[in-house]
Amino acid sequence: MxxxxxxxxxxxxxxxxxxxxxxxxxxxxxxxxxxxxxxxxxxxxxxxxxxxxxxxxxxxxxxxxxxxxxxxxxxxxxxxxxxxxxxxxxxxxxxxxxxxxxxxxxxxxLFEPIGQDKEGNEIHLVDVIEQNQPDIVENMELTGNIKRLFTLIDANLTERERQIIIMRYGLYGNREVTQNEIGEKLGISRSYVSRIEKKALSKLREKFEQG
CATH class of the missing domain: 1.10.1740.10 (RNA polymerase sigma factor, region 2, helix turn helix motif)
Incomplete structure (x- = not known):
């Protein structure tokens, strides 16, 4: 090179x-x-x-x-x-x-023969492949998007917004919790948790779409 x-x-x-x-x-x-x-x-x-x-x-x-x-x-x-x-x-x-x-x-x-079954019938790859196999390319893209999302969370959310999103969606290996549980832990109402969550998600969506 x-x-x-x-x-x-x-x-x-x-x-x-x-x-x-x-x-x-x-x-x-x-x-x-x-x-x-x-x-x-x-x-x-x-x-x-x-x-x-x-x-x-x-x-x-x-x-x-x-x-x-x-x-x-x-x-x-x-x-x-x-x-x-x-x-x-x-x-x-x-x-x-x-x-x-x-x-x-x-x-x-997919339709090329890869062998025969016990009765002598041709077996094609499409006959044996799992239809729900993971898409490697899409998984690569998903992995990149997840990394980018975590970066956006750290860079664009307030400390409280970040805390609520992490608890709500079980990020960084945490358990997912309900809005009621978050409210009890933070000493705020469930409706206030909901408003903060919606605002945070709106921020992330806007930044993500901006590229």
């Missing part, structure tokens, strides 16, 4: 984003090229989480670069650093690729 160029500083990144938005066509093209090159390390880092041993890493890097380019073209610098936003775009592109690949593979292979 080639040696990657060092990441841009925040000031350099802001300047290339400005050129991409407001520069001449030549400046914008060069700015995008530089932003891609200087963030290629990020693509490879994320690709390594999704690539399996029997798949070509170059294909995954190409897909990841598509996500990176989409991130560069749609990035809003008012919302932080490009790398943070690009990570989500790159992962989304890889997940879509894996879903499509999995669907294609399943269409080809």
């Amino acid at each position: 080639e040696t990657f160029q060092k990441p841009l500083t925040q000031e350099e990144e802001a300047e290339y984003i400005r050129l991409l938005r407001d520069g001449s066509p030549e400046e914008a093209e060069q700015a995008q090229k530089t932003l891609v090159e200087r963030n290629l390390r990020l693509v490879v880092h994320i690709v390594k989480k999704y690539q399996s041993a029997d798949e070509d890493i170059e294909d995954f890097i190409s897909i990841g670069c598509i996500g990176l380019i989409k991130a560069i073209r749609t990035f809003d610098e008012k919302k932080g650093r490009l790398a943070t936003y690009a990570c989500r775009c790159i992962e989304n592109e890889l997940l879509m690729f894996l879903r499509g690949k999995k669907k294609s593979s399943r269409e080809v292979s």
